[in-house]
Amino acid sequence: MFGIFKKKEVKWPFDQPKNCAVFTIRQVIEGECPIQVVYHDLEDDGWQFVSNIEYTMEDAKLVGLEEITKIDPTVFEIATIKPGYYAWRNKIGDKWTVAKTHEQADG
Secondary structure, eight states: OOGGGSOOOOOOOSSSOTTOEEEEEHHHHTTSSOOOEEEEOTTTOOEEEEOSSOOOGGGEEEEEHHHHHHHOGGGGGGTTOOTTEEEEOSSTTSOOEEEEOHHHHHO
16 A cells, blocks of 8 residues: 555666675774775776775785675665776765776786
8 A cells, every 4th residue: 555655776886796795894883084095996896995905914804795785875876897907096075086906907
């Protein structure tokens, strides 16, 4: 009877499932730094969501892709970048710039 009030399912835009493990850093998870650089890896079709800071392997974390979208929903804006490309911005609110990763540009 009230089917018209059901929330419309939005198609998941990433090429990986919501529970796919992705790379990020502790500073992003803890809210210390925003996501400023996103890599879509050519080798394994994986995703990396990091900030424009220096970090170490001790900072590295694996989380589900859906968790990243909850931390920063603006990553949906670049969900369709192809493997072998990356996106960056200076701060949240800036437009994402997308380019081929350096290894790919040289090859």
